[in-house]
Amino acid sequence: MHSWCVVLLTLFFITTCSSQTDQNYWKSLAEKELEEALQVRFNLRTAKNVILFVGDGMGPNTITAARIYRGGESHRLAFEKFPHVGLLKTYSANKMVPDSACSATALFSGIKANLGTLGVDATVPQYDCEASLNKEAWLDSLAAFALKAGKSSGLVTTMRVTHATPAPLYAHSASRSWECEANMPANAKQCKDIARQLVEDWPGRDLHVVLGGGRQVLVSNSTGTPEDPISAWSCYRQDGRDLIDEYRRDKEDRNLKYQIVSNTRELLNIENDIDYLFGIFANEHLQYEFERNKSPEGQPSISDMTKAAIQVLSKNPKGYFLMVEGGKIDMAHHRGRAKTAVDETVAMERAVQLAVDMTSDEDTLIIVTSDHTHTLSINGYPDRGASIFGIAAESPFDHKNYTTLSYGTGGPGSFQYDIKTIDNKTRAERREPSKEDTESYHYVQIAAIPLDENSHGGGDVAVYAKGPHSHLFHSVHEQHYVFQAIAYAAKIGPYSNGYTTKVNILLLTTAVLIKLF
Ligand SMILES: *[C@@H]1O[C@H](CO)[C@@H](O)[C@H](O)[C@H]1NC(C)=O
Ligand SMILES: *[C@@H]1O[C@H](CO)[C@@H](O)[C@H](O)[C@H]1NC(C)=O
Numbered sequence: 001m002h003s004w005c006v007v008l009l010t011l012f013f014i015t016t017c018s019s020q021t022d023q024n025y026w027k028s029l030a031e032k033e034l035e036e037a038l039q040v041r042f043n044l045r046t047a048k049n050v051i052l053f054v055g056d057g058m059g060p061n062t063i064t065a066a067r068i069y070r071g072g073e074s075h076r077l078a079f080e081k082f083p084h085v086g087l088l089k090t091y092s093a094n095k096m097v098p099d100s101a102c103s104a105t106a107l108f109s110g111i112k113a114n115l116g117t118l119g120v121d122a123t124v125p126q127y128d129c130e131a132s133l134n135k136e137a138w139l140d141s142l143a144a145f146a147l148k149a150g151k152s153s154g155l156v157t158t159m160r161v162t163h164a165t166p167a168p169l170y171a172h173s174a175s176r177s178w179e180c181e182a183n184m185p186a187n188a189k190q191c192k193d194i195a196r197q198l199v200e201d202w203p204g205r206d207l208h209v210v211l212g213g214g215r216q217v218l219v220s221n222s223t224g225t226p227e228d229p230i231s232a233w234s235c236y237r238q239d240g241r242d243l244i245d246e247y248r249r250d251k252e253d254r255n256l257k258y259q260i261v262s263n264t265r266e267l268l269n270i271e272n273d274i275d276y277l278f279g280i281f282a283n284e285h286l287q288y289e290f291e292r293n294k295s296p297e298g299q300p301s302i303s304d305m306t307k308a309a310i311q312v313l314s315k316n317p318k319g320y321f322l323m324v325e326g327g328k329i330d331m332a333h334h335r336g337r338a339k340t341a342v343d344e345t346v347a348m349e350r351a352v353q354l355a356v357d358m359t360s361d362e363d364t365l366i367i368v369t370s371d372h373t374h375t376l377s378i379n380g381y382p383d384r385g386a387s388i389f390g391i392a393a394e395s396p397f398d399h400k401n402y403t404t405l406s407y408g409t410g411g412p413g414s415f416q417y418d419i420k421t422i423d424n425k426t427r428a429e430r431r432e433p434s435k436e437d438t439e440s441y442h443y444v445q446i447a448a449i450p451l452d453e454n455s456h457g458g459g460d461v462a463v464y465a466k467g468p469h470s471h472l473f474h475s476v477h478e479q480h481y482v483f484q485a486i487a488y489a490a491k492i493g494p495y496s497n498g499y500t501t502k503v504n505i506l507l508l509t510t511a512v513l514i515k516l517f
């Protein structure tokens, strides 16, 4: 920027001195990026630690909107500074557009599964309990392979800990809705609910960190409060079990150092010497970041949970695997509340930055990705610097404004037409957004197709990586490649004895060739 420009800027002639018209501004912006790109080196070390962030429903447009919200169009989110980026194809074994259960199974276990199933391969149709009892169909997750390698393993989520994304780390189920026994149909009685698999079975009972919501799934006849309600349509345990108490007894019996916490104060004051941490902070999912009770007696942020998880897991000299889910991004999108979804993305970004600050690039592979997109679109042509939640322009056809953000599909609050009867004539009239508070966390953008709720999208998701072997996250890949690449980088699972035969032969041949020439 020219010095006169700076002077003018400081004299608040901001609009007259627009850097957009200055070629040097654009040149230096891109030159800085080139300098950074030239400094990227492959880190060929083994990943002692792996932290995998899953922004549920965090498609590329959600990330763009979060970036603009945080600091304008040229801002960079914490993970946008990672050196390696790729794209992932998210289709499942039977659907072009996946749900979180099958896509998390692909990410964590390296096998594509059927919609609504988790921790099992595609021989198991959704709701088929009998097929899911076949142990050949069961998949081991990165959390399980990390434990087998002597590492610690844990999960953090803003959802119920038994929900679709965390569950495939430890459970095998023909339905994501079988979180507790009350939701299991008569023909699924031989199958074990997901909550019991977490507390009773391996690897669930050996996970070092479990933090999130879902108390009423774990503890029978939990009672809700107005701030922490129990919804009628999710699972509500009624078999008399108290799985949090069973967790306690299991750890006592095995003489393990553990702690059970239930609010922010307890989480922030965990003992230094514990190896196992179990925190359930709500019935149902945790609250949205903008409205959670931020007092010590309230619910922790995703950053608070990530920090505690890294503290506990990093005690293991062999390292750890941690999955962190920003689950409420997806929740907000399903309700058509783009501002809330974007704000949840920013909350997860803070947790990513914290993980970067708490670890070293030398030994920790950090990956940020998503399980699937939503149908969020960014419409033309708002001005530079405009609010991402504002109005883009007026339509020349119905002479109504439209917002920059809208959805392809949406539930009742997002229907774009008000049906009005004037002079006995029924008319459909599009909502006029300039008469609504589009900046509100509760604002529901319009959607093209009316459904019961906003659906997932089928576009590719991005994957950002830094640390050992992060260069493996490049180009366009299958979603289940993430499992292979992490296993390879950390030398766990299929790569626990070094490399597979194929890779060994490749390395050997290369060595011989280098010797010869
Ligand atoms: C829990 O609630 C169910 C249904 O309301 C009831 O049948 C059951 O007896 C209750 N169990 C306990 C342990 O209170
Ligand atoms: C469109 O929005 C602008 C403000 O952004 C407002 O001045 C204008 O009246 C709106 N148009 C209609 C048709 O309401």
Ligand SMILES: *[C@@H]1O[C@H](CO)[C@@H](O)[C@H](O)[C@H]1NC(C)=O
Binding pocket: 423, 424
């Ligand atoms: C609307 O229809 C009703 C019943 O057919 C009729 O009585 C009334 O006059 C109509 N009103 C107008 C404004 O046309």
Ligand SMILES: [Zn+2]
Binding pocket: 057, 100, 330, 331, 334, 456
């Ligand atoms: Zn979803």
